[in-house]
Amino acid sequence: MDKTQSRLRRARQTHIKISRLQIARLAVHRTNQHIYAQVFSPCGTKVVAGASTVESEARRQLDGKSGKGGNIAAAQLIGKRVAEKAKAAGIEFVAFDRSGFRYHGRVKALADAAREAGLKF
Template structure:
């Protein structure tokens, strides 16, 4: 079993547990260059809000920085944006789905920024 398969196995277990809770889910995915966050409705099929480092507004704010989308500063910005969008959609409490990634670095920075912006985990 390689690293990707192990991550997907952990992600599947987390996804099953969160779906049993029937609460909104904040899912995070990261690549080497970008980080993505989506808030899913409690039913689990509808995306209520989304934010990533690919968005034009985020890219403009990160234009002068090195690394652009693959660092913790970008993750903090995405965390703040996803919290604002979720609150605008009427969601204040979510379950954090890290998609099998370790709660460290960019994933942690995104979660902390979302908490500071008003989302409850």
């Protein structure tokens, strides 16, 4: 079993539990260079809000900093942006889906920034 399969195996049970709860889901995906966050509707089929370090506006805000998309500062920015977009769409309560990644470093920074921006987990 390789690294990706192990992460997806860890994530599977979380996906099942959140789908039973029928509330919006804040899903996080990270790579070495970028971090992505999406808020899915309670039924789980529609993306209500999303933010990533690939977006041009986020790139402009991170311009001039080392490791533009793969650091904690970028994760905090994306957490704040996705929370603002979700609140604008009328979503205040979400379940945090770390997608099998450890709750540490960039994933934790994104979650904390989303909480500070007004999302309730």
